[in-house]
Amino acid sequence: MYYFQIRQIAMAALAVALAFATWTTRIQAHGLEGDRFFPPTPLTDDPFAVDELSLPELQYNPASASHEIDVNASFSKEIFPKFALTVSETYINLNPKGGPAQDGWSNVGFNAKYQLWEIPEHEFILSIGSDVELGGTGSKAIQNSQYPYNYYTTYTPNLYLGKGFNELPDELKFFRPLAVTSVTGYDLYSGAPASNALEWSGSLQYSIPYLQQDVEDVGIPRPFKDMIPLVEFQMTTPTNRSATPTTGTIDPGVLWEGKYCQISLEASIPINSQSGPAVGGLFQVQIFIDDLFPKLFGHPLFFNDDTESNK
């Protein structure tokens, strides 16, 4: 019962947010700091509190005992200037070797994020926020050894960073398209017998659009001129009640920036045997809802500043 109530409340809140959004008109940029566009990356939550829609994200994780396919969707809405709320859900399909497939929803996840400090001329942004995964809202059908803590709520305060390399000297100008993002968080389980854990992830990106638009037009044609090669990593380090070492993946891949969407493809390479037995993969479509529906998205619900175009 609790599972359905939480989900219905979340959906109702989103419907109300959509209705309010239609009342406002001005458009803010998505993920822009100075001349730099920081794309939303699949594993490292970007530092921007803006309207974003990830639908779908498909993740394939091979494991020794089963194969797993996750279908994730998340929606972020800027509520006040520089403050956004996100709701996310994942549909999990487990295929145990020698057993019947199991599938169901994960716990409902929420995130609040605030852009605390920005220096556009240095392409720098620092944001703070927190994830909350509501225990008991996931499907009981997928309760097993891989998901032993679904009944417990997890709080994860996060620090988000983004920095472009635009200040490099002319001798290193071909490194200016580089940028880094990172998220550092700490999982706090409410009453669970699990270890709290440090979550740390990051991305190193090389923006070919930035190269051609801000550094030197070297004549790279489409579709390559719209691509951003990158390497991400996502690590978990237990900090108490566990002897488990750090686990995680290193994820090289590429993003393609379209007019209204971004497509991401990454390989997931486990860093040790505890992280997985084989290479997995990740595919994500990120929809630029502020471009696709500018009257509905791309601006905060409240205290909308209508002066940006005049600056």
Added chain:
Amino acid sequence: MNIIRPLLILFLPLATISPAEAHAFLDHASPRVGSTVHPAPTQVELWMTEDLEPSFTKIKVLDATGAEIDKKDAAISGSTMVVSLPNLPPGVYKVVWKAVAVDTHVTTGDFTFTVN
């Protein structure tokens, strides 16, 4: 499948809304971004990826000291912006632009070119 209902709730409202323009990014420029040219160009022209709002779109050309050296006659039409230049001596020049798309998305950028 259970996934259908929440997706419908989320995205049915979007079906009633007409798509519009997107952010205006630089597609290409003349002189080309980061290029070395000879003789000196008489104008700088930028082709953007979207139509522009002329009232708020701006383009400037600065010399090595940061002084604006263009003729301040910027013209915005469709997705292009152009500004005239005086006779430029050899040196490095910086083009600074701010593009406001017709749906008011704002983007900025800058690049240099060198006159030999």
